[in-house]
Amino acid sequence: MKFARTSASSGAGSPDVTGFYDDATGSIQYLVSDPSTRKAALIDIVLGFRPQSASTDPDSVDAILRFAEHEELEIEWILDTHPHADHLMASSLLKERLNKPNAIGEKVIEIAELWRGHYNMPDAFDPRADFDHLFQNADQFEIGDLPVRVILSPGHTLGSISYVVGTDAAFVHDTFMQPDVGTSRADFPGGSAATLYDSLQTILQLPDHTRLFIGHDYGTDNRPGPAWESTVLEQRRHNAHIGGGTSKQAFVKQREARDKTLALPDRMLHVLQMNLRAGRLPDPEDDGRHYLKIPMNTF
Incomplete structure (x- = not known):
């Protein structure tokens, strides 16, 4: 793992946050912990996946768990923000290793229904079986x-x-990017640029000093290394797509035009079949192997 850095607690009630960068997908994985109790949660951890050979590896998982052990942290939660289209989730593997609950948002049920149609797999995906908690808006829990x-x-x-x-x-996944980049795409099935604008505005209502930890960064010509932390105030003032009070109409026009130029992630059709199972591979067939089903000429 090439890049990892810790954003230290600012005092009482503030967590330590370590971000781990996944070079293959530009994803940032997080270990967030309570300094007073040494309790922690994992957010959006990546299971290595090579689409060329359809093979997986636990290298990133192993490295992050070693770090947590070195820091004497006890992991209480395995969390994801959404079923990722660009990397394979490690949720199922982590649950097996740690015997701790895993969680995601409750609308994964609707996402699963959407993708059953795209894959023509009407009996596939049961998020209630693969995730211990399906969070609703405004739900609350504790880390330490x-x-x-x-x-x-x-x-x-x-x-x-x-x-x-x-x-x-705040762990805001694929909403904001870094201020110099802008925002995340909204053109996947079920996505919406107008809805994304409303979500961005909700996040911007958090206190100005709130640290925002994003899901992806790829560097820029002026900033070659990855970065993943900003603040609400920085995003409100300087975000390339929405900073300075951009209107919803202008944002949607810009976001939709940009999305039309983007290729789909090379892992999307592979990993969503597993991520809708918390990263669990499809059940083995009679030869003991696992198989994926890829829709042709659909996207």
């Missing part, structure tokens, strides 16, 4: 002594959620 609040943040997908942890940390 830190309160966590769930915010429904659709747009990139119809069921994405954000986690607001303690007094000053």
Whole structure:
């Protein structure tokens, strides 16, 4: 793992946050912890996947768990923000290894129904069986002594959620990018640029000092290294797509035009079949192997 860095707690009620960068997909994985109790949660952890050979590896999982052990952190939760289209979720593997609950937003049920149609697999995907908790908007739980609040943040997908942890940390996945990049795409099935705008505005209502931790970064010509932390104030003032009070109409026009130029992620049709099972492979067939079904000429 090439890049990892920790954003330290600012004091009582503020979590430590370590981000781990996945080079293959530009994804950021998070370990968020309560400094006072040493309790922690994992957010959007990646299971390695090579589409060329349809093979998986646990290298990222192993590295993050070693870090948590070194820091003497006890992981209480395995969290995801949405069924990812660009990387394979490690939720199922982590649940097996740690025997801790895994969770995602409740609208994953609607996303599963949508993708059953795209895959022509009417009996596939049962999120209630593969996830221990399906969070609703405004649900609350704890990481150690830190309160966590769930915010429904659709747009990139119809069921994405954000986690607001303690007094000053929010994990906002594929909504914002870094301020110099802008925002995330909204053209996947179930996505909506207009809905994404509303979600961005909800996040911007958090206190100015709130640290925002995003789902992806790829660097820029002026900033070659990955970055994933900003603040609400920085995003409100400087975000390339929405900063300075961009109207909804202007944002939607810009976002939809940009999305038309983007290729689909090379892993999407592979990994969504597994991510709608919390990253679990399809059941083995009579030869003991696992198989994926890929729709042709659909997208």
